[in-house]
Amino acid sequence: MSHSPDPDEDDLGTTPAPHPLFHAEQALLGALLFDPRLRGDVPGISADSFSTAAHAALFTAISTLPPPDPAEHAKSAAWLHQVLTAGQEQARGLSASYLHTLIQVCPWPRHAPAYARMVEAQHARRRLRAAADRLVQTVHDASLPEPVQAVLAEADALTGTVDDIAARFPPRAGVLPRTPVPPPGTVPDRTEAAEEERLLLATATARPADIESVRWLLAEDFTQPLHAGLWQCLTALARRHEPVDPVTVLWEAQQRGLLHDGSEPSGVLRLLAEPAGSVGHWGQRALTRSLLATADQAGRRIQAYSDDPMNTPFQLVAGARRALADIGAIRTRWQHATGHSLPQPARAARAGPAARRAPAVSPPARPVAAGRTP
Missing domain, CATH: 1.10.860.10 (DNAb Helicase; Chain A)
Known part of the structure; x- marks a missing residue:
């Protein structure tokens, strides 16, 4: 999900947002500020992965600036000043005190891959919700000249998003969401x-x-x-x-x-x-009316799954694929009925069950907050 931040926006606040994601983002950024070498341990993260414009701007600055010499970084704040200057170009609300706060609130910098996995999981949830929103909105767009084709195109895009998430979070057997399925929507006509x-x-x-x-x-x-x-x-x-x-x-x-x-x-x-x-x-x-209703129900099911914080990315993938299978079944019948052959979306390569997991690390001695001076 791309950000278009207001340069004058200050979305940091003095009190962290209640969602645990905010703390995970802070911990990840604090780890990267404390030890920029950890950037290579979080390959699945990009600026779009963050929920606030300020955090996205900070990550962009960390990622684009050349990393400092570790020995020099341990005794000088010069690189932090560079990060702050670059970050303020996108989010003027950033301050030097907030960068130092991020470093202080990070429990263990070497746990950066675990924090990144949390951030990536929530980003996947947002991406899935946005794709499901587009599907549902298209179903109810009365201005479309070819509603079925438009809806199936959005269903294909949603399938691509699910496959992309599955490459990072392969679904596991027996992990379907337990979120109640929303009742069928009303027929507009x-x-x-x-x-x-x-x-x-x-x-x-x-x-x-x-x-x-x-x-x-x-x-x-x-x-x-x-x-x-x-x-x-x-x-x-x-x-x-x-x-x-x-x-x-x-x-x-x-x-x-x-x-x-x-x-x-x-x-x-x-x-x-x-x-x-x-x-x-x-x-x-x-059949056309039924296809649109099926797409609407599938989209709203995925919306409900995405909104449930108890669902893991693995469950989101499994549940979304189950919902999309209903669209696939009626899509085949619609093609037989109309003689229209629409291209099926290309399936992304699926990672194995153990692929791309965050590496396990042994916690070092807990750094003393007061002494954590870069």
């Missing part, structure tokens, strides 16, 4: 959806031979439970090569218990008696 589903059911009843041509349409694609049940009745009758008309469909519905919810038989007969258009046309409309 519920009245239109219900009317089109009624036309689909009536047209399929009048032309049962066309049902075979829309095998890609499933009951789960309907917005109304009664409509979904009636579609199952129609497909069952057609599959058994039995007569199909409003009365036979009504009888099948009664056998399946669809009228137990209070639906009137006469109402069902009226619903099935007014065909219009073609089964394929209404079927594609229903």
